[in-house]
Amino acid sequence: MLAACHDATTMAAFQICAQIWLATLLLADGLAVASQALLASVFAKKDHYKVAVTTARVLQLAVVLGVGLTAFLAAGMWFGGSVFTSDAAVISTNHKGVLFVAGTQTINTLAFVFDGEWRGMASIRIG
Template sequence: MNTMGIPVDSPMRIPAEQFLTLRAFGAPPIVIALAAQGTFRGFKDTKTPLYAVGKYLIAFILLWKLNEKVLLVSPNIDGGRVARYLKSGGLLIGRTLAVLVIMTLATSLAAREGPIPMAGHQICLQVWLAVSLLTDAIALAGQALLAGRYSRGDYGQARQLVYKVLLVGLIAGVALAVTLFLGFVSLSYLFSTDLEVLQIARSGILFVAGSQPINALAFVLDGLYYGVSDFEYAAYSMVLVGIVSSVFILVAAPVFGLAGIWAGLFLFMTLRVAAGIWRLGTKSGPWKLVWSEIEQENA
């Protein structure tokens, strides 16, 4: 086995290493572009990131346009703000690492099943991720709108926005689930014509389609976390959820194969939603202000 969990004599090894090499080359501009996109969201400008295409090109375009809005290199550096930024950034890096660990683990264990099961798994995984990320647009809109209302102290409107964004996310998730249930068989032909691969991919339709409502809520909750700067809970809860889900996958994959891996990924998203709903229900941290008016009325 190499570091990716692929046997050294596997036909998947060389393509995997080539892909990772190219991805490493594109990593620096991706990081810059993601940071710039986050800044544009703060300005509620979602059009500019949409127009930029490419890796190094998108980083250049976003930095160029961003320079028109803010001073990228300030002569006056506020140490306190830098420290707060680094803390929030560190928490989000930890959160992202938790996601990467479980996704990498799932891919590694699927690779050990062999080339054909791995190919079927990748079709399911890529469709699952791509369709799920459609609801990320709802999360981004909710994040920007909630941040504006929260920062102005308009907590009543912020509370109503939370309800509406969750409802819209759930509706979108159900719609995506129905669409995939009806169209996944036809969609799978876009990825392969190998009948064995397609048979394995189609066996994962329950995972790909059935999890979409949960996935939608998970992404929407992420946006709500960021909207009120609840980074600490977002990071620590993700680490805990990642650990539990990783243990499940490690136990289930050797017994149930791809079904165990898919069940573990579904558990991962379900626990994310459970952690988010629980956080909203506790009305603690930054959420205390959002629910403050209700608490005063009940008192």
């Protein structure tokens, strides 16, 4: 239904943005899974100092990853749009999506890491 409301150029640009956004979320999820394992390990040992240090370090890494992805994607999608298509109209439309895709990386990374940390600590309480 939504695809019927837009032309092929808009939908092609949307697909490029969506696939890049989803691919970068896998990087954030990788950091979240690692933080989950680290926190579950130190939380199970009841070492509260290491829990606090690990949580802080993983959140720092999440911010660094998010900001790095924002910068990389902003430049990469703006100047490297021709990697995905040679259609000038799609590239031009894709430039509108760069703001969303690049701008949400830090927020997305933090959301995934917070979820991973919560699951890492909750798994010990439940299990």
